[in-house]
Amino acid sequence: MARTIAADELGVEFKDAQREAGASPASSRAPSASRTITLAVENMHCGGCMRKVETALLGVPGVAAARANLSARRATVIFDRDAGSAAPLVDALEKAGFKAAELAPETVDNEKDNPARPLLARLAVAGFAAANIMLLSVSVWSGKGGGADDPTHALFHWLSAVIALPVVAYAGQPFFSSAWGVLKRGHVNMDVPISLAIWLSAIMSLYQTIRGTDQVYFDACVTLLFFLLIGRYLDQRVRMTARGAAENLIGLQSQWAHVIAPDGTIERLPSRLVEPGMRIAVAAGERFPADGVIASGMTTVDESLITGETTPRTAAANAIVYAGSVNLGAPVEMEARAAEADTLLAQIGRLMATAEQARGRYVRLADRAARFYAPMVHSLALASFIGWMIAGAGWEHSLTIAIAVLIITCPCALALAVPAVQVAASARLFDKGILLKAPDGLERLAETDVAVFDKTGTLTAGIPSLANGDAIDDATLKAASALAAASRHPYAQAVVQAAKMRFGAVSASSGVEEKPGFGLRRATDGGEERLGSAAWCGVDDAQASSASLWFSRPGAAPVAFRFEDKLRDDAAATVDALTRAGYRVELLSGDRIDAVASAASAAHIADWHAGLKPDEKIALLDTLKAEGHRVLMVGDGLNDAPALAAAHASASPSTAADISQTASDAVFQGAKLAPVVELLATAKKARRMSFQNFAIAFGYNIVFVPLAIAGFVNPLVAAIAMSTSSILVTLNAVRLRTAKLELKA
Incomplete structure (x- = not known):
């Protein structure tokens, strides 16, 4: 339902929305009774898409203003209450080439909790201040006055102080609050050395300004804040995009x-x-x-x-x-x-939140490194200060070097290296209809070299159809379907569907009794009719294995009903892609030999096993493990739950079963099997990007830490270098969202 807003509640919001949407003067009036709705727009990818969306919405009669949000893939529309439902808006977007659906108000209101918004405001303030202080600093550095005794230099330093100190207090709040919170509990995190570096450089610069010297680094502390906020804002934007996708999905639920x-x-x-x-x-x-x-x-x-x-x-x-x-x-x-x-939507939302917040092995490794790194940073800065003091550099120069070391060695890039990749990978997979469940699922998926598939419901669609319908006469099919209509068993439903295809409708018989594990029966004037297993219908052992279902009635020989479960449309293509990438592919099933052999042949799988019980599947997985392989098990998550748990990594298709009960690391939606290839390709790319980010973080420290200790790096250069490393690892991770991936050997 759309949220209704009275005209006097619109105020500036209406005018801003109208101005940003480019509304024409004809639509500049605020309607006497209006409402605002928000639409989730699925395939809006660029600024051009935004303009098309807004233009399409403004062309709908009754629309006063329209505003598209590219990052959240949403469009907000203000229109006359008399214009009716949101259907014309959705239709207009569909004609423009966009899929859309109305979001619930509760989902829209969640945007107020966006943690990136306050970061953006602080980022803007820090950037504006950094630019102005830098201009003042350049004037001081390039001036030809009397150095520290020049009143112009002193004035510019005081102006820098007036700008910097309030900005540091405001823009640095995310770091200061975090640092104070852990210090109160007797711990340290990466925000502790950051906060210490910022305040030391600001306080020392103020002291030097009062003394009238040139050792002033207001530009360094504000620039440091600016770049740090860029890195943190980018990280939050990636996380909010992932959360926004999940919220868009959950918001589709009717209220x-x-x-x-x-x-x-x-x-x-x-x-x-x-x-x-x-x-x-x-x-x-x-x-x-x-x-x-x-x-x-x-x-x-x-x-x-x-x-x-x-x-x-x-x-x-x-x-x-x-x-x-x-x-x-x-x-x-x-x-x-x-x-x-x-509901399924709520489960998907929880799975997405779990995937976003999960902490895998690489994340825990990075966190441990950052945790031990913080005390080392403080020790290294203190040692630099003491060493330069012993060398006779004086406390001011020694403190400046210690501050530079403190800034250079802040472990921001290291702490962001893996989480940024994990969030980007989770968001990419979610867009592809794949939900990550396990914290270290991506890491284990990237290590696999064998893909093992279950047959029914995984390699196949899981919907059996009658294979020998042409061999069954009308009277037999009609009688059997009258019994089958009383059961929800897949084979019984396949019989009903075959009868509907032939006769158009099926009349269910009365008095049908179903005996679980055996079949259906009903009493007739001539005797009892049965539909079920071979033993239930009196078929001898020699014929029993030739069909899955039998129909018997008085005076007639039992009739065999054979079924086939068609492969997923892209099953063979998916197996071929895995094989080309160097994966060994096997099929493990509890079904009959002939059915499994047929499916394996159609899917291009050479290694297959039929008639397996759950413990036998686990035994085969253990054999592969003993051979040194790491197995990806793909199963339906119910009968295959033990095998899914035993495998190195696992994935399941989402079916009618409760996906929260599956034992898999990932769940993929839709009728295709291709998400398995996308899942593995993303996992391998995410692993490579994590290692790249580790290399960036460590490489930066190897280069700049010795330079800072040796006194070749001042706090300003240190601020730029450290912040740049954080931004680089975040931007490297963001590339995963839109990268063209191919599963390779």
Whole structure:
């Protein structure tokens, strides 16, 4: 639902939005009754896209202003309440080539918690101050006056102090607060030497200004702050982009549900109050407010912004639907199975947050190094001060060198080296429909050299279809489907689907009894009809293995029903890509030999095993491990959970099962298997970038620390060098978001 805003609440926000959107004079009036909505725009990638989005929205009748946000991939629109729903806006963007969906107000309000905003304000202040102080410093350095005794020099130093000290107090708050917080607990972090360096350089510069000397480094401390804030802001922007993608997805969930009471009346409730078991009416064009199944009616469902699948899916009785998907067809009734925090959308959001905040082995290594590094930094700076004092340099020159050492050795680049890469990788994978779950999943995925696939539901689509339908006569298929309609078993549903394709509809029989593990039966005047296993239908052992399902009735021989589970469309292409990249690919399945052999052949897999129990799969994985291999197991996460846990790394497709219960390191969405290749390529690239960032961090220290100790680097140069290293590792990580990756050997 859109958030309604009265005209007097718009104020400056309306005027600013209108001006930024380039609204025409004709639309310059604030409507008497307006509302603001925010749309998630999926494929907005550049400034040109922003202009197209805004132009398309401004062309919709009733729109007063439109403003696009590229980083969050959102567009805010102010339009007349009388203009109706957001549907015309979505349609206009679709015609312009953009997929869009309305976001819930609660999601939009989360932007207020954006930690990058205050950093941007402090960054702007520090940058403005640094530029002005630098101009004053250049004037002092290049002047031909009387040096420290020149009143012009003294004036410029005092002007620098007036500018620098308030800016240091304001712009340095993120570092000072962090440093004070850990010091109170008796610990140190990388912000402690940063804060110490900034305040020492500022206080010493003020002292030297009072004394009237030229040893003034206000430019150094403010420039240091400016570059540090750039690095921290870039890191926060990467994290907020990743979080914004997850919030956009979660915001697609409808905020209202039309609940059908037992007496047939309909009550409009917030979706957070929906409980499992409630029946909900969903009109055409509305979003489903909860996860559940279709209770009555038949429609088509658009899940494109959730699963990435662009083709609408037909949903009839008992079909599973997810919160946030759109009902494109006719009105239906659904029965809620999961709501609010238990929906697929909520689970995806939690997984994304976990992936963003996770701490893998490389992250822990960098954190440990930074933790031990901080005391070493302080010791090195103190030793430099004492050494130069012993050498007779005087306390002022010695302190200047100590400050330069303190600045140079700040471990910012080291601390950012891996987290920045991890966040960028998580955001990239999320955009591709892949959710990371394990803290060190990327690192273990990058180390694998063998890919092992399960068959049913992983290599295949997991939806069996009747393979020998042409050999089954109409009367037999009609009778068998009448029994099958009473069961939710995949094979029974495949029989029903085959009958629907042939006859158009299926009439379910009454009095059908289902015996779990055996099959279905019902009593007729001529005797009992059965549909199920070979033993259940009286088939001898010699024939039993030739089919998965049998149908028997009095006076007729049992009829075999054979099924096939088609491979995913890109299964063979994915296996070929893994093979070219040097991976050994195997197929482990508990299915029949002939079915597994057929699937392996179609998918171009030479090594396969059939009829395996879970413990036998684990034994084979252990054998591969003993041979020195590191195995990636790709399975459905339910029956394969033990094997997923035993493998070096694991991935699962998201199915109807609760993805939070899987034992995998990553979950990929959609009907394609290609995300496995994307996952491995991203993991390998992330590992390379982490090592690159470590090299940048250590290489910088190897070069500049000796120079600082030797007195060749003043605090200003130290500030620029240290900050540049932090920015370099962050920018290097950001490249991963848009890099063109190819899985290579």
